[in-house]
Amino acid sequence: MRPVTLKFAGLRSYRGEQEIDFTDVNLMAIVGDTGAGKSSILEGLCFALYGVCTWNGNSGKDLITDGGDGTLRVELVFRARGKTWRVTRTTSAGSSPPAKNRLEGLSDSSDVVGFQAVNDAVQQLVGLGHKAFLRAVVLPQGKFQELLQAKATERTTILKSVLGLDELAEVRRQAAAEFHRLAPQLLELERRRAPLPADPAVAIADADERLSAAAAQVEQLSDLTSVIILARKDADNAAQLAGKYRTAAKRLADELPVDLADQYASLIELDTELAGEIAVAERKLEETEGEETRLKTFLAEGDLAGTGVSGVASALTGFEALRGQLAEVSGQETELAEEKAALDSARAELSERRIGHADLVTKAETTAAEARLAETAHSDAETKLSQCRDLLAVARQAMASFSNATAALPQLRQALRERTSDVADADQAVKDAKTRLDRATKDLDTLQRKNSAAHAAGESHPGDPCPICVRPLPDDFAPPTTAGTEQAKTERTQAEQETEAVGAELVEAQNSRTVAQVRLEEAIKLADELCEKRDSACSAAFEALGAVDFALDDETILQEVAEQVRRAAEARETIAANAKAAQDAMNDNDAYLRHTDPALTQREKALEKNLSALDRRKEKIATLYSAVPEPYRSEPEPTDAAIDLGVEKAKQRKEELRRTTNRLATVQKQAKLLREKKKGLAKKRDSEVGQPATQLNLLVQTIATRSAAAAELIEMPAPWGRPAPPSILGDAQWARDVLTAATKIVKGCRSAAAAQDSQVLAAQSRVAEALATAGLPDEATLEERLTNARTDAREAKRDRETAIGQQPLCAELDSRIAAAKPAVESLHELDGLLADGKFPAMVVKRRQRALLEHASRLLRSMTRDRFAFSADFRIVDGHTGQPRDVRTLSGGETFLASLALALGLVELTSRGGGRVEALFLDEGFGSLDSTVLGDALDALARQADDGRLVAVISHMRDVAENFDDVLLVTRTPGGSQARWLDPAERDQLVTDELAAGLLS
Template identity: 40%
Template sequence: MRPLKLKFKNLRSYRALREVDFTGRDLVAVIGDTGAGKSSLLEAVCFALYGRCTWDSRSAQGLIADGGDGTLAVELTFRVRDETWRVKRTTSVNNSPPSTHHLESLDDGTTVFDRAGEVNAKITSLVGLDLDTFLKAVLLPQGKFQELLHTKRSDRTAVLKSILGLDRVDEVRDQSAAAVNRLAPQLERLKGRRSALPADIDHDIADAERRLHDAQQERARLEEVEADIAGLRDTEEEALRQASDLRTAARRIDKVPEHVVERFSELVNLDAELGDQLTLAQKQVDTAREAEDAVELRFAAADEAGTGPADTTRALTTFDAILTQLPSITEERRRLADEGTAIGDEEVALKKKEGDLTGSSANTLALEGALESSEADRESAHRKLEAGAALLTDVREADLKAIEAAKLVEQEESACTAQLTLLKAAENGEEEAKQALGAADTTLENARRAEAAVHASAGVEPGGPCPVCDRTLPDDFHSPTSTGITEAQAARKAAQTRCTKASKALIGAVAAHGKAEGSLRSARNKAQEVVAAQEEAFRLFEAEFGHRGIDADDDMILTVLAEAVRAAEGECEIRKEIAKAARENVTRSETELSEGRKALAQRRRAFSRAENALEKRWTALVQAHDELSSHFRVQGELTEVVAQERRELARLRDEELGEMLTRLAEVRADLREARSEHDKVSARKRTEVERPLARIRQELVLLAEMTGDIATLLALPVAPDHPAEATIAEESMWAKDVLATVETLSRASRSKVDRVVARADAAREESASVLAAAGLADESELEDQLLEATVRKRDADRDLGAARRNKPLCDELDRRIAQTDPVLAGLRDLCGLLTDSKFIHEVVRRRQLALLGIATHKLQSMTNGRFGFHENFLIIDGLTMQSRDVKTLSGGETFLASLALALALVELTAHGGARVEALFLDEGFGSLDSDTLASALDTLTAHADGGRLVAVISHMRAVAVNFDNVLSVKASFNGSTADWLTDDERDALATEHLAGLLS
């Protein structure tokens, strides 16, 4: 994994969005003052890849910056396996909004992961390291750099197994055991399924095929016999069916009606007699109908002339109504003429009142206009008074705010001065802590060197060989005693703790001072705004009142405006009373005029309704008169005298029409009597001739139809059909022909029945011979044997189908069992081997030796061959040729040993399959002298030349001058910044460092 570009926001001391581009950079120095935010870059990388911080594997909430929007956002673009990926993560205070996780491939843009578990699993797979291993092999933060060197032996084994990928042996063992647990039940199920199937499936198929062949042959023989028997049975059944059909058809035509010929003769004679009686009755009906038609012609002529019964009755009714209504219509016309004259007089009086009202209304409107003008003046005076009072309130409030703002500025200035004092004290405290730490480092280094001498001289006696140069020791030689290294380490740890606290105190003091300065600036800006608002309020007040004096009370300042209001209100009240009296007078006049108009309108409506009603009455009378026939209508003016004459004419015509109606009733009575006699004769003919004839005809038609079936069976002619439109005599001849045909068919059917029965008997005898030849007693035995053969065929066919269906499954199960058995046996052997602790320990030992071999090579290159690693993580000192505990190393020697282990881990991890192309080192270079520092940097340069990114984090400028790529981290009030130094800036940094060394 090689980082390419890192973006982050709201990360600890970084509040704004920052970006660090590592593209094209191999060896990188990250420099800055203590607390500037250098180590936070490592936290950004750790959070981007694993969603956690270096010191807390459960949460990253501690990385969120104070004073930001509460959401930490990090984006890292990196390259692994020649693929480019980008991961984005966010987390917020109290998880609001919820955290987000996003990983995508920038090569195809389609591989996307959006869930925390998916992103973490994919990155772990890409990098090849989990978080703990990553913090020991790639990203080494403060306090973690020397962890592997000082770890206990028992803990170091577990660490090495994780870092060097040896925990994969456990994974392989677990996976093998899981595979055994998964495959063993499956193999047992396969064997169980195979045992439930036939052992020799090919034998079962051959046996089923043989049984099926035998059953098919036997069934074919029996089916042939069955077919012969079926043919003979069909012949017998067909003969018996023909005999049955002939007998049934013969029974149908045996039912011949009795005395058909005699009954036909009687009906012929009765039909002739009733025909003569009907002819006489019809002549009487025709005579009565002619008399009725003559009377009806007279009525029709009267209707056409307009003097018929209906016209005459209408004339009598109409003239009665005219004579009744004419007197009242004349009286109503005279009354309506008088009412029209009175309405005209009333309209003239109302018009005069309207003229008077118009003048009064104009005068009232003029008075109301004057009132509105007075009210406007009053409102204007009130608004001026309110505006003046508001200006007075505003200027007083602005004056008070200006005083309060000035007090606030004084308070903030005092607070800022106090914070500045605290900041200077914190800076002095940090400087003192750093000096104390330097002194403690020097003391610890001296103690470690002395401890090395004590360790080297252990067991050496006076006069013996020197363990360093092999010279003989003097007789007065005494081994050095303990040098107090434990006390020196405790003092150094206390100094380091003090330095850390002092740095944190300084960061807090810087932040507090910056906050105080921000509050002071805000207070000053607010004071300027308040003073500007105060000046504007006084300007407006002076424009209205002509002075700036606000010390007097409100009533005194607003006296002129209040007097103007009182004067306007008095004028308004006087005009309101005058306008009110004028408006009331106009209102009364309008009310009186409105009521008069309403009364006149009602009178006009009543007059109009009366005129319309009279006109409707007269129109109805005239319309009724005009609808009368011309024989009765009046040709001139319609008066009572003329109406009386026409009514008398209509009465006389009504009497004449009454006589004609009496004659018509007499003629119609004669017609009804003649028709009754004709109907009686017709009814007798239907009852005594037509109905009996229809019954006989129906019986013979049915008998003739029944001859169709038997005639078809005998191939003889059927009885003749009933002749259409035949007389009774013709129907008598037809009946004789039908009876003769029936007799012929009956004789022929009896003869044919005898022949068919003989053929059925012959077929039955032949069927018995066929059964005997086949060795069967009867048809029941044939059916039993045929059923048995069918069952045998079905069973064989079923067994054959089941065997053929099972064969692929049997073959597949045999194949799977043959494949799984050796695989399962191999997995069980592998589990047994990997479970052996000796094997695991041997693998760990060999990998540890490989790690220490690489680390020794690098440590010797950095110490000119003096130091190397023993197989138990002890240090081999080339000067004394003795092994030493790592605790006896000086600070610089400890750093170099840890660096050698870290570089060896990177190389060995890469050889083990992990994709590690980066190394981040945080601090530790301050304990090296210039020569050792140069050796360490040379080793890191060689490591970076292999294509890896090596980032060294330090507050020492002596480290930065040896790097071509320098990332400068600075703290400010607005948050930390991280920027690459230009060549000029880097040269200036080197010049400044050199000048410091020369001074």
């Protein structure tokens, strides 16, 4: 992955949009003050690729700038796998607008949308997860040494990802997935093939033979069955006819009653008696209904004329309503006349006050303008007083700060002199200790050379060859002593320990002197800055107040300015009171005009509305009076006298209608009783004559119907139908005729049944003869044998069809099993070979060894052969020859080891066509001396010469001297800004940094 352009907005200290173009840039520096926003560039790069920030791996909401629009937007164009891509991400502090995650292929038309989908695609392109990316490509502050100090399992995971071995894991995963997908399918194919015949052709031939034998037997038994079926059919037909004849005779005989004629005679007698009683009731009802009609006609004619019951009631109600409304209308006329007079008077007063309002407005505006001028004068005076107080306070504070800073300088200079003296003493002590160590080493070497023969024989025994002349040593041989050697070794060891101790004291003294020098330089710089501030503050105070004696207190110095404020305040209060009085008068009059005019208009509209309502009410009274029936209206207009006379007439008519209504009720009651009597007689005639006669007729009809059905079976004439028109006398004669015919039909049915019994016996004889000829005991045996033969034929046919249908299936399954089985076995073998304990583990081990070899060469080059890597990522110290834990290194040594490891990882991936084409280093150079810094930068320059992008981030601006491409990050009140420096600007930046260091 190599960045091309990075565009972002709303990122931490960057409020406005920034775009950084990395095209044609290989080795670059990003410089700026602490907190300017250098590391935020790495945050933007990491958020674009993985959608998270570097320090906690959470969403990018923590990166959103304060004071912006609440939205972070990052767009990164980068090259990976030979193509150019653009990833765009946004996130907001709230829920709107929604987050955006999109990866577009600028070299093709690919497009990926969604947080997880984009992350998966980026990881596939870059070849690194988020954590591995922060340990191998982007090394932020505080995370630079994580790859160096990671656990073995974590380093293995990183190396797998960077070296592309995660693709082997993906291959293994896909192989396992494909195996688990295909293996069940192969098992299913084998399961389906197991129950099928081994050779379908043999099964087909066997089924053909069985089918031929079964078909011949079925044909023979079917012919015999046909003969028996015909005979049985004849017997069944005869038996069915005999049964029908007997059933018809029995059902018809059971239905014939014995007392039918007597029942009809009783009904005829009762019907004659009830018909006479009904005729008498009908004559009385006719007379009563005539009187009822006359009374209803009288009342209806009154209703039509408006003098009926409802008309009288309406007239009385109308008269009562008219009496009350006439009184109310009179009172309303008086009230409305008084309201009109009051409105005329108020309208005249309103006109007079409107004329004088213009003068009040003019006076209020004039006094208001004077008040504003007075307020401005007072505000200016107060502002000047406040400014003068602030200037005095700033000047006094600057003078005090400068005095305090100057007072501390002698003590700091004395401390620097003392620390310089301590360094000189410690340096002399180191020289003396080294002299003693050299002397002790020389003395030990002299003794060891002098006693070399004794040392050589120190481990010899009697009889051993002499280490000098090779002759056997005598039996009484004893090793010679080496006097003084042990004492010399002890003295050299003590000298070494003393040298190491005074060396540590020298380093501590040098560090203390450096700290004292830095403190003195900072104090001098601070004193200079405070001196400038003091002079500036005093000049500002003199300009505002003239010659100022700072020995006086602030109130004395500001007495004249404060007096000006007091006089302006008094004038402001007087003028403001006059303006308020004029404004209040104008407001009161304006309020009166604005309130009174609408109120009068509203009252005038209400008066007009009430007058209209009064006219409408008078019209309504006239309409109500005209609605009263004319017989009760004695005058054309409604008056109290006319209403009294109309009420009297209506009451008289009401009494007449009451008497007529009572008589009508009596007549209607009598008519109701006669109707009920007539209805009761008719109901009795129906229940006691009509319904029994109907039941008898139904019985006779049933006998006639069944007689006709039975007669049709034996071809005899059926009884006649019911005579028309219906009468009880005709029905009685019809019943006698039906009974006579039914008796004859019963006898005929019984004779026909006996003839059919003879035909049944003849058919049964034919069946017995056919079974005896075939050698079968009975029909059940014949049916059993035929069923078995047909079953054998069906089974043989089914087996033949099954074998024919299975023939292509067997061939297809055999072909698919032969094709799938080798693939499944190969996938299973590939899954086992790619397990972590086998091939990938071997590759990681070999590549890790290559990584450490290259990283060791780089580390030796940068530390002048002092440090290298051991096989377990520990550090081999060239002074002792022993491995050390990486946590025992100093800050600068840890930085160099981490850098060597990171550069080795880049080199390793490039050898195998890897995907790490960029390296970002955030800080770390401040802990290196100039020599080691140069070696580290040379190593980075070699990486850039190979076409990679190498970016170094540092707050030390003089680092820019070593880079052709420098990106300067500055922080302004409007947010951070990043821009490329041209060569002249870069040189000026370095010059200014050096000058600042010398001046401090």
